Amino acid sequence: MSDSIKELLPFYALGVLNEQEEAAVASYLANNPHLQAELSETKQTISALAYAPQPLRPTPQLRKKVMDRIRADSRTNPAASAGEESNLSRSLKNIWSHFGSGAMTPVLVGLSLFIAVLAGIWVYVLQNEVSRLQARVDMLIPLQVELNSLQEENQTLRQEITTQRGELISFVDTLSTLDNQVTELQTENSLLDQELGKQDQLLGIMQEQLNQKPDEESILTNLAQELSTQSETLAALNTEFAQLKAENAALRSELQAQRTVMVHATSPGVQAMGLDGTEAFPNAHGQLIANPTNETAALVVTGLPPLQPGFVYKFWLVQNNSLKEAGIIEVDSEGLGILVVTSDTAIGLYDAMGISIEPVNAGQQSPNDMIMTGTFSS
Amino acid sequence: MTEDQLVIRVAPTPRATEAVVDAEIGNLSDQQLMRRVVDGDPLALESLYGRYASAVMGLAFKMLGERSLAEEVVQETFWRVWRNGATFRQTQGAFSSWLLGITRNLCIDIWRRRNSRPQPVSEEETRSGSNPLPDPQVDVAESAWTAIKHRQVRTAMDSLPPAQRRVLELAYFWGMTRQEIADDMGIPLGTVHTRARLGLQKLREALQQEGFED
Numbered sequence: 001m002s003d004s005i006k007e008l009l010p011f012y013a014l015g016v017l018n019e020q021e022e023a024a025v026a027s028y029l030a031n032n033p034h035l036q037a038e039l040s041e042t043k044q045t046i047s048a049l050a051y052a053p054q055p056l057r058p059t060p061q062l063r064k065k066v067m068d069r070i071r072a073d074s075r076t077n078p079a080a081s082a083g084e085e086s087n088l089s090r091s092l093k094n095i096w097s098h099f100g101s102g103a104m105t106p107v108l109v110g111l112s113l114f115i116a117v118l119a120g121i122w123v124y125v126l127q128n129e130v131s132r133l134q135a136r137v138d139m140l141i142p143l144q145v146e147l148n149s150l151q152e153e154n155q156t157l158r159q160e161i162t163t164q165r166g167e168l169i170s171f172v173d174t175l176s177t178l179d180n181q182v183t184e185l186q187t188e189n190s191l192l193d194q195e196l197g198k199q200d201q202l203l204g205i206m207q208e209q210l211n212q213k214p215d216e217e218s219i220l221t222n223l224a225q226e227l228s229t230q231s232e233t234l235a236a237l238n239t240e241f242a243q244l245k246a247e248n249a250a251l252r253s254e255l256q257a258q259r260t261v262m263v264h265a266t267s268p269g270v271q272a273m274g275l276d277g278t279e280a281f282p283n284a285h286g287q288l289i290a291n292p293t294n295e296t297a298a299l300v301v302t303g304l305p306p307l308q309p310g311f312v313y314k315f316w317l318v319q320n321n322s323l324k325e326a327g328i329i330e331v332d333s334e335g336l337g338i339l340v341v342t343s344d345t346a347i348g349l350y351d352a353m354g355i356s357i358e359p360v361n362a363g364q365q366s367p368n369d370m371i372m373t374g375t376f377s378s
Numbered sequence: 379m380t381e382d383q384l385v386i387r388v389a390p391t392p393r394a395t396e397a398v399v400d401a402e403i404g405n406l407s408d409q410q411l412m413r414r415v416v417d418g419d420p421l422a423l424e425s426l427y428g429r430y431a432s433a434v435m436g437l438a439f440k441m442l443g444e445r446s447l448a449e450e451v452v453q454e455t456f457w458r459v460w461r462n463g464a465t466f467r468q469t470q471g472a473f474s475s476w477l478l479g480i481t482r483n484l485c486i487d488i489w490r491r492r493n494s495r496p497q498p499v500s501e502e503e504t505r506s507g508s509n510p511l512p513d514p515q516v517d518v519a520e521s522a523w524t525a526i527k528h529r530q531v532r533t534a535m536d537s538l539p540p541a542q543r544r545v546l547e548l549a550y551f552w553g554m555t556r557q558e559i560a561d562d563m564g565i566p567l568g569t570v571h572t573r574a575r576l577g578l579q580k581l582r583e584a585l586q587q588e589g590f591e592d
Contacts, residue, residue, distance in 0.1 A: 055524050056439050
């Protein structure tokens with residue numbers, strides 16, 4: 001029990017036990033002087049804790065408030081008022097009784113009066129001094145209040161300055177960061193400029209190349225035109241060549257025919273039988289040159305005008321009033337035509353010959369009227 | 379000055395009485411002043427006020443955290459001294475202990491009425507809350523003596539292990555019970571007892587070393 005009470009003792013001294021605990025400790029203490037001494041010592045130590053907080057001077061107003069209340073209470077309590085004057089009068093009474101009476105009385109009275117006068121003067125001087133000091137304090141109070149206000153404002157401004165200083169530092173840091181970023185961007189921009197310069201050069205080169213392209217195109221165009229022209233020329237030449245070839249072929253054919261005529265005309269036993277044109281073709285003449293015993297002959301006609309397209313000159317051999325187509329005569333622009341006649345019998349066996357104008361696809365129909373005739377003489 | 383004025387001035391006024399008696403009262407002990415307070419002498423009480431008002435105000439502000447409340451406690455403390463001076467007995471200990479005990483109890487009563495405890499007030503906050511306009515009638519000598527006592531106690535407290543100091547502070551300044559201290563610090567009840575006992579023992583030794591006298 002004593003151990004547990006001992007443990008509670010500090011808290012009993014601190015006044016933080018509950019009612020039950022407090023009663024238990026108080027009860028135990030009542031019969032335990034040793035513990036009472038320990039408690040007293042503990043209380044003394046604990047009481048020192050009251051001085052641990054920083055002392056704080058109250059305002060003059062608080063003092064006035066406290067003393068006004070005290071004085072008001074003392075006025076209602078006569079003992080209080082009496083107490084104020086009793087101190088001084090008590091002192092004076094003490095002095096009076098100490099210095100006795102009798103023969104000394106007049107001296108003492110005079111001395112007392114003198115002292116009273118001096119005291120009065122002294123009180124007056126002190127009172128003035130107190131009033132003067134009080135007036136000074138009264139003057140100082142508003143100034144001090146203002147000083148407090150300014151100090152508070154100063155403190156606020158200091159805090160604001162500290163805050164703004166912090167913001168400024170942060171702002172400077174931000175600026176520094178931005179500055180670095182700008183530098184980086186400028187470097188990057190410079191690189192891009194260089195790259196753009198290179199690309200511009202490349203574009204210039206490409207543009208020059210592009211500008212040269214029309215010359216090549218014009219060359220090609222010229223070449224194409226020339227090629228076209230040459231193609232046309234070639235075509236014309238081909239056409240001319242074909243014409244020449246045809247003409248050559250015709251000339252060869254004519255030459256061959258003339259040769260044949262010459263061969264027939266120079267062969268032994270050859271005879272020439274004449275043809276004459278009718279009244280429609282009075283200028284047309286012809287000769288059939290052949291050996292009457294041969295089956296071939298050469299016919300030469302002149303004075304026959306070229307025919308319209310779709311018509312031809314046909315050569316007929318007549319035997320016993322039977323006509324036999326013996327060939328088509330082609331005449332040139334001068335009206336000369338040569339034909340190599342080939343028969344299945346000797347030429348001398350025929351009676352007459354004639355030339356008519358027939359349609360190209362006349363077929364086996366009877367011939368038209370003869371425009372040239374001739375007979376075979378025996 | 380005329381004779382009439384002189385006669386008038388001879389009759390003591392309250393201010394004049396103060397001027398004459400202040401010097402006399404200033405030399406009286408706390409016990410002697412208390413006897414005068416019991417006799418109904420406001421000047422005696424005012425003298426005690428001048429001696430201990432700053433300590434009372436400091437303790438009240440520490441415990442309550444509000445200057446206005448602390449001033450109320452100061453007012454009420456000295457009112458109780460005035461009204462209940464007869465209950466003070468020297469055998470109870472020093473007047474200052476009795477006076478500051480009244481202050482502490484008033485503060486605890488205020489908590490209980492409000493059903494809450496204020497946040498602890500640090501030394502810095504106390505200094506910042508101090509009134510830069512000192513009461514010119516504060517007893518300068520006693521104020522200095524209070525400041526010395528404060529320094530001695532603070533040094534002694536700082537010499538304690540933090541855990542022991544914390545237990546004492548929670549109990550004294552915040553009126554916490556043993557269980558409340560145990561819950562606040564997260565320690566068993568037995569540890570609270572041990573720390574309180576050892577803390578007080580060390581504090582007593584440290585105060586002796588500092589030469590503290592109440």
